[in-house]
Amino acid sequence: MKKFLADKSGLRDHAAPAIARIERRLFLRKGLSLGALAMLSGCDVTNDETVDKVLSAMSRWNDSVQAKIFDPNKLAIEYPESAITTPFPFNAYYGEDEIRLVEAESYKLELSGLIRERKPWTLPELYALPQASQVTRHICVEGWSAIGKWSGTPFRTFLERVGADTTAKYVGFKCADDYYTSIDMATALHPQTLLTFRFADQILPPQYGFPMKLRVPTKLGFKNPKHIMAMYVTNTYPGGYWEDQGYNWFSGS
Amino acid sequence: METATSAPSTTTLAAPAEWIRIHPLVVRITHWINAFAILIMVTSGWRIYNAAPIWDFRIPADLTLGGWLGGALNWHFAAMWLLTINGLVYLAYGIASGHFRRKLLPVTPRAVVQDVLEALRGRLAHADLSVYNAAQRAAYLGIILALVVLVFSGLAIWKPVQWQELTAIFGGYEGARVVHFAAMAVTVLIVLVHVVMVALVPRTLPTMITGRARNPLWGKS
Numbered sequence: 001m002k003k004f005l006a007d008k009s010g011l012r013d014h015a016a017p018a019i020a021r022i023e024r025r026l027f028l029r030k031g032l033s034l035g036a037l038a039m040l041s042g043c044d045v046t047n048d049e050t051v052d053k054v055l056s057a058m059s060r061w062n063d064s065v066q067a068k069i070f071d072p073n074k075l076a077i078e079y080p081e082s083a084i085t086t087p088f089p090f091n092a093y094y095g096e097d098e099i100r101l102v103e104a105e106s107y108k109l110e111l112s113g114l115i116r117e118r119k120p121w122t123l124p125e126l127y128a129l130p131q132a133s134q135v136t137r138h139i140c141v142e143g144w145s146a147i148g149k150w151s152g153t154p155f156r157t158f159l160e161r162v163g164a165d166t167t168a169k170y171v172g173f174k175c176a177d178d179y180y181t182s183i184d185m186a187t188a189l190h191p192q193t194l195l196t197f198r199f200a201d202q203i204l205p206p207q208y209g210f211p212m213k214l215r216v217p218t219k220l221g222f223k224n225p226k227h228i229m230a231m232y233v234t235n236t237y238p239g240g241y242w243e244d245q246g247y248n249w250f251s252g253s
Numbered sequence: 254m255e256t257a258t259s260a261p262s263t264t265t266l267a268a269p270a271e272w273i274r275i276h277p278l279v280v281r282i283t284h285w286i287n288a289f290a291i292l293i294m295v296t297s298g299w300r301i302y303n304a305a306p307i308w309d310f311r312i313p314a315d316l317t318l319g320g321w322l323g324g325a326l327n328w329h330f331a332a333m334w335l336l337t338i339n340g341l342v343y344l345a346y347g348i349a350s351g352h353f354r355r356k357l358l359p360v361t362p363r364a365v366v367q368d369v370l371e372a373l374r375g376r377l378a379h380a381d382l383s384v385y386n387a388a389q390r391a392a393y394l395g396i397i398l399a400l401v402v403l404v405f406s407g408l409a410i411w412k413p414v415q416w417q418e419l420t421a422i423f424g425g426y427e428g429a430r431v432v433h434f435a436a437m438a439v440t441v442l443i444v445l446v447h448v449v450m451v452a453l454v455p456r457t458l459p460t461m462i463t464g465r466a467r468n469p470l471w472g473k474s
C-alpha cells in the first residue's frame with residue numbers, strides 16, 4: 001500500500017476524493033433545495049452533513065447485504081457470440097482522446113501486500129497462463145449494458161499461483177490511467193472472474209484496457225479495472241476512484 | 254383495529270358518537286411513510302434514468318434528487334429499504350386484519366367505470382368516508398400492484414446475476430429496466446390522480462392523519 005501512496009499518481013488519487021466530497025455536499029444541498037423535497041425543509045434532514053452520514057452508512061450496509069447475497073457458485077449468463085454488441089462502448093472517467101498507451105515491452109505487473117511470490121510479471125509470462133473465454137453482459141452503473149467477449153486466465157488460478165492469501169478481505173488494483181479500484185476476495189475467487197488479455201479474440205485494444213483488464217461479470221462495469229499495472233492483497237479497505245466519491249463499493253450484479 | 258366500517262345498527266341502543274374511526278393507525282403510519290419513500294424513490298430514480306435514458310427524453314434535472322448519479326443511487330438504495338419494509342408491514346396488516354377484504358374488495362369493472370363517470374361529472378360518491386367507492390378501490394389496488402411490480406423489477410435490475418431467474422421473468426436486464434420505468438410511470442400517474450382527488454374532497458385529508466371523521470349520524474338520534 002505505502003508504495004502506491006508514495007508515487008505521484010497515488011497522491012493525485014488522494015486529492016481527488018476530497019474535492020469530490022466537497023462537490024458532492026454542494027450537490028446534495030442543491031438537490032435538497034429543490035421542489036422535490038421542499039416538504040422536508042425546516043427539519044433536520046436538510047442538514048447536509050447528517051444526510052451525507054446517513055447515506056454513506058446505508059451504502060456500507062448495502063455492501064454487507066450484497067456480500068451475503070453473493071453466491072460464489074452462481075454464474076453470470078453466458079451468451080452466444082452472435083449476441084455480442086458491436087461496436088462495444090468505450091467508457092472511462094476521461095474521453096476517448098485521452099486513452100493511455102501502455103508499452104508492451106517494458107510492461108511489468110507489480111504485486112504487493114499479502115502475496116507470497118511478488119516477482120513482477122512480464123506480458124509473455126502472463127500470456128503463457130492457462131486461458132479461458134467468456135461472452136457476458138457488462139452492466140454499467142449508469143444503467144446501459146453491452147455484451148462482449150473477453151479471454152484470459154481465471155483470476156483464482158493466478159492468485160493461487162502467486163501464493164496470495166485468499167483468506168484476506170480485498171484485492172486492490174492500480175491502473176496506468178491513475179484509475180484504482182478494489183474487490184472482495186469472494187468475488188476475486190469466483191470462477192468467472194478473469195484476468196483478461198484479449199477482447200473479441202484480439203489482443204486487448206487500448207480503449208478496452210491494454211494490456212490487461214480484470215473482467216468481473218458479477219459486478220458493475222466500474223469494478224472491472226483496465227490497464228492494470230499493479231495489484232495487492234490486503235485486509236485494509238482500499239476504496240477506489242469512483243467508490244471514494246460516493247459510489248457503492250460492493251456494486252455486485 | 255377497525256371499527257364502525259359499516260352503517261351503525263345500534264343507533265337505537267346508544268346515541269351515535271360524534272367521531273368515528275375511519276383509518277386504522279397502521280394504515281395511516283404506513284401510508285405517510287410510503288408517500289415519503291415514493292417521493293425519494295421517484296425523484297432519485299429520475300436522476301438515475303437520466304444517466305442513460307432508455308428513450309429519447311430526459312427528466313428535467315430540477316425535478317430530480319441526488320445532484321449527481323452517485324448521490325441519486327445512494328438515495329435510491331437507502332429509500333428502497335424504507336419502501337420495501339414499510340410496504341411489507343402494510344401488506345401483512347392489510348391481509349391479516351381483513352382490511353383489504355373489507356375496504357378494497359369487491360371491485361368489479363362495471364362499478365369502477367360507473368364511479369369514474371360519476372367522478373368526471375363532479376358527483377363523486379364519497380360521502381361516507383368509511384367506504385371507498387369503486388374508483389378508489391381500483392386505484393388503490395392498482396397502485397399496490399404497481400408498487401409490487403416496481404420492487405420486483407428493481408430487484409431484477411439490482412441483481413441480474415444473483416437473481417437472474419427473477420430478471421428473466423422481466424425479459425432480462427434490459428427488459429427489467431423498461432418494466433421498472435413503466436411501473437414508475439403508472440405509479441406516478443395514479444398518485445397524481447389520487448392527490449387531485451384528495452384536493453377535490455379535502456375532508457379526507459385530516460381523516461388520513463387523525464384516523465377520525467365526524468359521524469354524519471351524530472346528533473340525529
Ligand code: HEM
Pocket residue numbers: 280284287288291292356379382385389393396397400440444447448451457458460461
Ligand atoms: C402527498 C401525497 C398524498 C396524499 C395527500 C394522500 C392522501 C390520501 C388520503 C387522504 C387517503 C384516504 C382516502 C379516503 O379516505 O378516501 C389516502 C389513501 C391511500 N393512499 Fe394516499 N396520499 C398521498 C400519496 C400516496 C402515495 C404516494 C401512495 C402510493 C404510492 C398512496 C397510496 C394510497 C393508498 C393505497 C390508500 C388507501 C389506503 C388504505 O386504506 O389501505 N398515497 N391517501
